[in-house]
Amino acid sequence: MSGLIPKHFIEELIARVDLVELIGSRVPLKKAGKEYKGCCPFHGEKTPSFTVVPDKNFYHCFGCGEHGNALGFLMKHDNLGFIDAVEDLADRVGVEVPREQTPGQRPPPSDALFATLEKAAGYYRHELMNTARGKDYFKSRGITGETAVAFGLGYAPDAWDSILKLLGSSDAERARLLQVGLIIERDNRSGHYDRFRDRVMFPIRDARGRTIGFGGRVLDKGEPKYMNSPETELFHKGRELYGLYEARQATRTLSRLLIVEGYMDVVRLHQAGITYAVATLGTATTPEHLARVFRICNEVTFCFDGDRAGRAAAWKALENSLSQVREGRQIRFLFLPEGHDPDSLVGAEGREAFEARIKQALPLSEYFIQQLSSQVDTRTIDGRARLGELARPLLERIPTGIFRELLTDEVAKVVGLKRDHISLVAGTPVSGVETREPPRHAINRGPRVQAGRRNLVRQAIHLLVHYPEIADKVVLNPALATLERPGVGLLIELIEELGRRPCANTGALLERWRDRPDVEHLAKLAAQECLVDAAGAAKELAGAVQQLGEEAARLRTDLLLKKAGLSEAEKVELQGLLGRKTPVDHGV
Numbered sequence: 210m211s212g213l214i215p216k217h218f219i220e221e222l223i224a225r226v227d228l229v230e231l232i233g234s235r236v237p238l239k240k241a242g243k244e245y246k247g248c249c250p251f252h253g254e255k256t257p258s259f260t261v262v263p264d265k266n267f268y269h270c271f272g273c274g275e276h277g278n279a280l281g282f283l284m285k286h287d288n289l290g291f292i293d294a295v296e297d298l299a300d301r302v303g304v305e306v307p308r309e310q311t312p313g314q315r316p317p318p319s320d321a322l323f324a325t326l327e328k329a330a331g332y333y334r335h336e337l338m339n340t341a342r343g344k345d346y347f348k349s350r351g352i353t354g355e356t357a358v359a360f361g362l363g364y365a366p367d368a369w370d371s372i373l374k375l376l377g378s379s380d381a382e383r384a385r386l387l388q389v390g391l392i393i394e395r396d397n398r399s400g401h402y403d404r405f406r407d408r409v410m411f412p413i414r415d416a417r418g419r420t421i422g423f424g425g426r427v428l429d430k431g432e433p434k435y436m437n438s439p440e441t442e443l444f445h446k447g448r449e450l451y452g453l454y455e456a457r458q459a460t461r462t463l464s465r466l467l468i469v470e471g472y473m474d475v476v477r478l479h480q481a482g483i484t485y486a487v488a489t490l491g492t493a494t495t496p497e498h499l500a501r502v503f504r505i506c507n508e509v510t511f512c513f514d515g516d517r518a519g520r521a522a523a524w525k526a527l528e529n530s531l532s533q534v535r536e537g538r539q540i541r542f543l544f545l546p547e548g549h550d551p552d553s554l555v556g557a558e559g560r561e562a563f564e565a566r567i568k569q570a571l572p573l574s575e576y577f578i579q580q581l582s583s584q585v586d587t588r589t590i591d592g593r594a595r596l597g598e599l600a601r602p603l604l605e606r607i608p609t610g611i612f613r614e615l616l617t618d619e620v621a622k623v624v625g626l627k628r629d630h631i632s633l634v635a636g637t638p639v640s641g642v643e644t645r646e647p648p649r650h651a652i653n654r655g656p657r658v659q660a661g662r663r664n665l666v667r668q669a670i671h672l673l674v675h676y677p678e679i680a681d682k683v684v685l686n687p688a689l690a691t692l693e694r695p696g697v698g699l700l701i702e703l704i705e706e707l708g709r710r711p712c713a714n715t716g717a718l719l720e721r722w723r724d725r726p727d728v729e730h731l732a733k734l735a736a737q738e739c740l741v742d743a744a745g746a747a748k749e750l751a752g753a754v755q756q757l758g759e760e761a762a763r764l765r766t767d768l769l770l771k772k773a774g775l776s777e778a779e780k781v782e783l784q785g786l787l788g789r790k791t792p793v794d795h796g797v
Contacts (some may be wrong), residue, residue, distance in 0.1 A: 214308040224713035226279045235537040251275045263757035266716030269736035292778040300504035326420040332412040333363025356480040385416030392439040411420035411472040414454040446490040465508035474551040482560045494526040499533040508539040531606035597624045647775035669753040672746045675739040679747040680707030686758025
């Protein structure tokens, strides 16, 4: 959905995300006092200099200088755009990203479209309950009534116009039915007919549980065996996963997902207690599918039939997975015995045996080497050279990092090349050659802020960056705006802005300043240690601002006293300054 994302939502989102959990799923972290430390994922290093400060929702690397909040980390580490990173965080905390419509912008999907789909889903459920044909089919597949209710299963009658009669009595209603793909226009444009007829129905739901489309399975022989809703403004099959809503309802914090191929596979697995199963919608697993999955969890197992078609689908899934490979993510492949699919196998052997198979699934790296090796004769030089050629374009799809280097090592062992050679062939930087740590003189570890008159502005901003909640404790002297010191304008803006709209922590403050030129200055101060707690910071800030205000008042008073021919406004200003009884010898 298009539209601007409200800034207040982004700040609230960053405040809700557990930064340690987010970064820890990608970078091994160890607790060090109130902070967490690890080796920086953005540059090669052996001694940890990467620090995560949970109470400030901020991370910083003293080695390369990278820093930011949860949103910045995802954009940098996962190579995501701003919108994708926001949606990733929103998926993690289980909220939907709101949008603000701008003038001239296409309006969001009408609630009427969702209402039409919900009415259709209700109708199909009603028909299932009152039609033996649909009920008998699900009973024959071992589906219980409780499961049918949980998934909203239904039945589309064997008629050309059942939905059309129920929900398409006016031109506007028929237009909506067309928009959501429930009816089809006849070739001669003389009318419409129902898309789904004599099929058991599987409603497809979005993250909020709203029906956005349907899958329909034919009951007797016929083609296509499965029919999906067409692409609409609500439904995009290359992005949606059947059963994801139900999986999140069953387990609010998903640690893993099992991706299977069919609707019935998902329903039967959930009924058996494997409630983390989802399915693609008649299409290969796409990078977009996986990007969405990895916003929710870091472990994915693909489950395929053991036949030739299943293995072809598995390799396609591997190819589409490579761009999503990161440290901390696990991608595995499970192949079922010949003649079985997840639906039949879990019915035959039960949950425990099926989950034991999942635990034995092949890691991506192992399947990668195994599959490529099966295509060549590794006993010959020609075969090993061919394997290297097959591997090279695939390795290049993997983001630069530890996983890519380790997999390159494994390919090198099979091919018989030295690691440096295969690395250069695959475009992977060789450790110590193309990826170097910055020289020590270039490492900016950020000197601690020292209290003192010449650093008062910087000290005050530093305190506000670390404790934005203390801004409302400050009283600004009007004369401060006249003080010609670097950073005074930023200090005043921070105090006024945070006074009007309080900010939860450092990460949220940096997000609010994301598009402003001062953001890098604020980020550098955020990376520097603050040696006082919130109460101490509030006291120091009040003192610093008071001293700056007194200095500004003295300088402004001296300037006005020395000036000849004051304007009326300046006379009033001077009287106000003198009335403050500022402790200064101004010659009066």
